[in-house]
Amino acid sequence: MTPPPPESKPASSPAPAPPAGLRERKKRRTRDALLRAALELFTSQGYEQTTVDEIVDAVDVSQRTFFRYFANKEEAVFAVQEMVERQFVEQLRARPPHEPPLQALRAAVLDAWNTIGDSIEQVVPVELHMRTFQLIESTPALLAVQMRRSIETEEEVARIIAAREGLDVDADPRPRVAVAAFSGVMRMTGRLWGAGEDLSVESMRVVTAAQLDELVPALAGDWRAG
Template sequence: MHTLRERKKQRTRDALLRAAVELFTSQGYDRTTVDEIADAVDVSQRTFFRYFAGKDEAALGLVEMTVARFVEAVRARPPQEAPLEALRRAVVDGWYSVNEVVESVVPVELYLRMYRVIEETPVLLAAHLRRSAEAEEDLARVIAEREGLDVDADPRPRLAVAVFSGVMRAAERQWSTGEDVGPEGIRLLTARCLDGLGPALLGDWREPGTGRGVRGPAQA
């Protein structure tokens, strides 16, 4: 049970995060200052820095929250699930649980707009990719623990997470540039991308009768 002081601190942090996202999506990351974010919540700049190290940390705050919830969801998957299945299920089955984390601060639509700001802002994209690499390492260790493996001796946990993360990155790029930004549309798109992993890696991409990839005598 959180104390009154802890709940008050959480409300202040959420308010700062919400104000930051609203300003970043309405006027741009570069044109928004820490003072503007603090003023929007009627607190001092000093108070802002109690909760965030800088603008970039506030800009990535929602993403950090969703990643933390996702790692928890993977850890909670049934132990009999294969690693990639556990990762897939944590995304698809836990989609609305992750949305609840976002909606505790801002509407999902605003979060999606913020994601586009991250994609379009080099300094934020670089920070996002760096933190994604750290999250992948956390996930690899969770998978290794589930499978009873030493993550530093067996490469499979990191390989599985790297493949999964690549698919998720492709899905994110697709929905961040598409017109359907509704949560259900994004969930279905993400599920389709994950379900296409096996065929993409193991299937034959060449359709019979198209002539693509047909080898002549000199190529045989």
């Protein structure tokens, strides 16, 4: 008697994919963990001395995972600063159209500092971001990148100012001159703040306000001694 054929087992279905929201939260957690590990290593042992292998080992992921989120170490070191700059640009775009250019720039940067602490804390501790700022200022290779990025941001901001004023930025030099002056004060502010002992966001905001308050008087009047 021929035995009956064995019953075929249904093919196992693949495990259901996690919901899109859950996937995005997991990606965000992985990116934030890599970013925090990178900044901790950069600020503790030096940017050039830190390898991608050390960063991924600290998070227990592969190099492939790191490069899924960051093109290189440079992109990681400037990631939070990029977020800060974007918030400033958004604040500037939202300023009332009747404000004079320097007033709008001052208000935008101070408004950004009013809320940026919470935004940074969602990614890394504010204190770590501030230490990263000092690292950039003291590392020639990163400072060169910072200058290049500043030029690009200045051009974007100058075009926003020109549009607010109804000017052609390529025909009228005033938007670029105003933004160059503003950016120079901001760079000086960063150096003054970085040389101090208080690395809080509020300290940065106070120093920024004090220096910007001197900008308009410094550009007006007679500079010659009486």
